[in-house]
Amino acid sequence: MGVYEELGVAPIINVSGSVTRLGGAPLTERGLDAFRAAAADCVPLDQLQGAASRRIASLTGAEAGLVTSGASAALTLGAAAILAGHDLGRMERLPDTTGMRREFVVAREQRNGYDHAVRAAGAVLVEAGFHEVVAGAGVRRCEAWELEAAIGPATAGILYVHDAQGRPPLAEVVAVARRHGRPLLVDAAGELPPRENLRSIIAAGADLVAFSGGKAIRGPQATGILCGRRELVGSAALQMLDMDDHFELWEPPLELIDKTWLPGLPRHGIGRSMKVSKEQIVALLTALDDFATGVYDRDLPRFHAYLREIESALNTPATCDAAGRDAAGRDAPALELAVTCHWPKVGQGSVPLLELAIDERRLGRTALEVCRLLRHGVPPVYVGHGKLDEGRLVIHPLHLTAERVASLIFRLRSELAPAKDL
Numbered sequence: 171m172g173v174y175e176e177l178g179v180a181p182i183i184n185v186s187g188s189v190t191r192l193g194g195a196p197l198t199e200r201g202l203d204a205f206r207a208a209a210a211d212c213v214p215l216d217q218l219q220g221a222a223s224r225r226i227a228s229l230t231g232a233e234a235g236l237v238t239s240g241a242s243a244a245l246t247l248g249a250a251a252i253l254a255g256h257d258l259g260r261m262e263r264l265p266d267t268t269g270m271r272r273e274f275v276v277a278r279e280q281r282n283g284y285d286h287a288v289r290a291a292g293a294v295l296v297e298a299g300f301h302e303v304v305a306g307a308g309v310r311r312c313e314a315w316e317l318e319a320a321i322g323p324a325t326a327g328i329l330y331v332h333d334a335q336g337r338p339p340l341a342e343v344v345a346v347a348r349r350h351g352r353p354l355l356v357d358a359a360g361e362l363p364p365r366e367n368l369r370s371i372i373a374a375g376a377d378l379v380a381f382s383g384g385k386a387i388r389g390p391q392a393t394g395i396l397c398g399r400r401e402l403v404g405s406a407a408l409q410m411l412d413m414d415d416h417f418e419l420w421e422p423p424l425e426l427i428d429k430t431w432l433p434g435l436p437r438h439g440i441g442r443s444m445k446v447s448k449e450q451i452v453a454l455l456t457a458l459d460d461f462a463t464g465v466y467d468r469d470l471p472r473f474h475a476y477l478r479e480i481e482s483a484l485n486t487p488a489t490c491d492a493a494g495r496d497a498a499g500r501d502a503p504a505l506e507l508a509v510t511c512h513w514p515k516v517g518q519g520s521v522p523l524l525e526l527a528i529d530e531r532r533l534g535r536t537a538l539e540v541c542r543l544l545r546h547g548v549p550p551v552y553v554g555h556g557k558l559d560e561g562r563l564v565i566h567p568l569h570l571t572a573e574r575v576a577s578l579i580f581r582l583r584s585e586l587a588p589a590k591d592l
């Protein structure tokens with residue numbers, strides 16, 4: 171019996187990708203080995219974060235980097251670093267930011283559930299601009315001058331949620347941040363691949379960048395990266411690391427923290443509740459290395475083959491096996507499944523996707539209902555649900571194995587066969 175079955179929780183077939191809700195990305199063998207080996211020994215965590223900083227810096231081009239407990243935690247720590255700097259009194263007070271510069275300017279169209287992470291540090295978000303295209307009221311989106319106009323004496327920094335189609339473009343936001351001497355914190359949690367983004371966002375001039383470790387990097391689910399300017403990443407480290415030591419004995423890693431900046435040792439900071447374990451740090455660095463050096467590209471042909479197998483099984487009539495025979499071995503009548511397969515365009519180096527367009531009328535069920543039925547069967551199947559309103563299910567192959575493909579095909583064929591009397 172597996173570890174999950176012992177707990178009475180049925181493992182699922184996850185074809186939604188590396189989403190947090192379903193447990194993130196599967197660790198690779200190399201990542202698992204690193205996790206296991208790291209768990210067996212103890213090291214000072216600040217020294218390990220110093221080593222992580224060197225590795226992250228070399229792969230991102232940033233001055234420094236910190237392994238966090240997720241991109242969301244990286245946003246909280248990044249905001250805390252911008253708010254407190256190296257002022258120990260401020261670190262002690264967060265998230266109370268009364269009397270401090272505490273505003274973060276953000277494009278209204280970039281507000282999302284993860285901005286909770288920034289507000290958690292004590293930041294106050296100040297919105298700028300409009301998205302008139304979504305409102306159906308015009309043709310323009312947020313523009314750089316609008317962000318600039320929202321900057322005032324209380325502005326601590328600028329928050330930017332990265333997207334290839336993001337507005338204003340990153341370069342223009344960097345220019346605004348520079349002109350006003352305010353740090354730019356970029357949420358790039360899900361912006362990998364493309365691999366270039368590991369370096370390009372820092373190279374464009376962002377002061378701090380947050381990446382997820384548990385998405386395309388395929389590190390442990392509860393990891394992330396905060397990278398950028400050393401003095402800011404160092405402040406984040408000070409506010410996250412366990413500080414129960416004596417100042418006289420404390421030897422922080424120079425990659426992150428210069429002791430001579432500090433009048434004393436801060437106490438546990440706002441990030442202490444977002445701690446990261448040695449195993450998580452080591453496994454994340456292993457995964458990051460594989461991601462950055464293109465090791466994952468080797469999986470793409472296998473993912474393609476899985477999706478082609480699913481496509482071909484769904485193109486065979488409902489009453490027959492994959493070879494086109496019915497239960498008695500005769501050529502089966504062509505009662506087709508109520509589905510057509512499509513291959514959406516994905517970015518270079520991205521995992522291929524397969525979309526299943528449901529013929530809702532012929533099936534007598536909506537895509538949402540199919541989605542629910544798939545979750546409730548055995549084994550439970552969780553498909554990508556971002557296009558249900560277009561009548562489509564999305565298949566993301568990251569978790570697939572040959573065995574899971576066979577079960578998935580069985581479940582899909584059962585739920586997508588129109589009733590016999592249609």
Ligand SMILES: *Cc1c(COP(=O)(O)O)cnc(C)c1O
Nearest residue numbers: 240241242284359360382383394
């Ligand atoms: C996934 C995501 C996050 C959160 O990342 P975690 O690593 O799960 O904490 C934050 N922002 C955006 C835009 C994301 O897509």
